[in-house]
Amino acid sequence: MKDKVVLITGASSGIGRALAFAFGLEGATVVICGRKADALQAVSNELRQAGIHVLALTADVSVEANVKTLIEQTVTSFGKIDILINNAGVSHRSMLIDTEPVVIQKVMDINFMGTVYATRYALPYIQLAKGSIVGISSIAGYRGLPVRSGYSASKFAMNGFLEAVRTELLHTGVHVLTACPGFTASNIRFSALDAHGQAKGETMRDEGNMMTAEECADHILKAVKNRKRELVLTTQGKITVFLNKWLPTLMDKLVYNTLAKEKDSPLKQ
Numbered sequence: 541m542k543d544k545v546v547l548i549t550g551a552s553s554g555i556g557r558a559l560a561f562a563f564g565l566e567g568a569t570v571v572i573c574g575r576k577a578d579a580l581q582a583v584s585n586e587l588r589q590a591g592i593h594v595l596a597l598t599a600d601v602s603v604e605a606n607v608k609t610l611i612e613q614t615v616t617s618f619g620k621i622d623i624l625i626n627n628a629g630v631s632h633r634s635m636l637i638d639t640e641p642v643v644i645q646k647v648m649d650i651n652f653m654g655t656v657y658a659t660r661y662a663l664p665y666i667q668l669a670k671g672s673i674v675g676i677s678s679i680a681g682y683r684g685l686p687v688r689s690g691y692s693a694s695k696f697a698m699n700g701f702l703e704a705v706r707t708e709l710l711h712t713g714v715h716v717l718t719a720c721p722g723f724t725a726s727n728i729r730f731s732a733l734d735a736h737g738q739a740k741g742e743t744m745r746d747e748g749n750m751m752t753a754e755e756c757a758d759h760i761l762k763a764v765k766n767r768k769r770e771l772v773l774t775t776q777g778k779i780t781v782f783l784n785k786w787l788p789t790l791m792d793k794l795v796y797n798t799l800a801k802e803k804d805s806p807l808k809q
């Protein structure tokens with residue numbers, strides 16, 4: 541990764557932060573982006589202390605002009621972008637019947653349109669570098685998950701978008717990776733939106749019993765180095781993707797019953 545410039549969206553916590561360390565410790569220059577300047581600065585300081593060359597830029601990925609500026613500032617600073625990691629994301633937890641559509645719009649704007657903006661504006665530079673475009677998707681991008689219909693939709697959209705882009709770029713030397721973590725300990729469940737768009741502020745799962753963000757980032761780093769097409773993480777995630785392909789009706793019941801056991805689940809057991 542020496543001499544590579546890696547742009548990571550949503551890097552002030554969780555998997556994005558861990559990716560900044562993973563790529564940075566391999567010698568890459570990392571450009572980290574997030575909405576909150578304070579949180580971003582704190583991560584930037586930690587990265588610098590670890591000897592990593594870092595630039596922190598604030599941007600809301602759901603705002604096209606912000607993302608355009610983010611790409612321009614990165615190129616002005618370093619002259620290129622080798623790897624773009626579309627990581628910024630938000631979830632929601634509410635039954636569709638209760639959910640204000642604007643909540644689903646917000647999830648789509650961040651998870652999907654954020655990926656569209658960053659990929660579109662970074663693409664000329666990634667093509668020059670014959671670099672990599674990475675989407676941090678989810679198992680929810682292969683198997684629709686109840687109580688997260690908008691989140692699943694945004695990750696299905698991301699998967700389809702990146703598959704199409706990968707095919708468009710087949711003869712250009714650009715690598716496109718769809719990375720689908722399973723449950724990973726992070727902020728994602730705390731910041732998940734409720735039916736009215738407020739952060740839940742709590743998790744409904746045992747965060748201590750999950751893959752860590754650092755383990756997840758190591759798998760993604762390896763997949764980028766090996767220019768893999770797709771990465772599906774955790775045994776549970778792999779089984780879910782496999783069974784859903786061949787036994788989707790059985791999976792409706794299995795997924796329902798599993799997620800009905802989550803604390804405060806609105807699904808009836």
Ligand SMILES: NC(=O)c1ccc[n+]([C@@H]2O[C@H](COP(=O)([O-])OP(=O)(O)OC[C@H]3O[C@@H](n4cnc5c(N)ncnc54)[C@H](O)[C@@H]3O)[C@@H](O)[C@H]2O)c1
Pocket residue numbers: 549550551552553554555556573574575599600601602626627628629630650676677678679720721722723724725726727728729731753
């Ligand atoms: N943790 C999991 O269980 C899990 C599983 C599968 C996929 N993912 C995906 O991994 C990615 C990272 O999530 P995480 O688990 O590290 O959670 P996280 O909440 O710790 O990280 C998400 C990051 O995105 C940032 N972000 C949110 N909205 C943004 C916006 N509009 N503009 C810029 N930044 C924004 C947040 O501030 C945060 O830093 C997400 O795309 C998520 O969907 C997570």
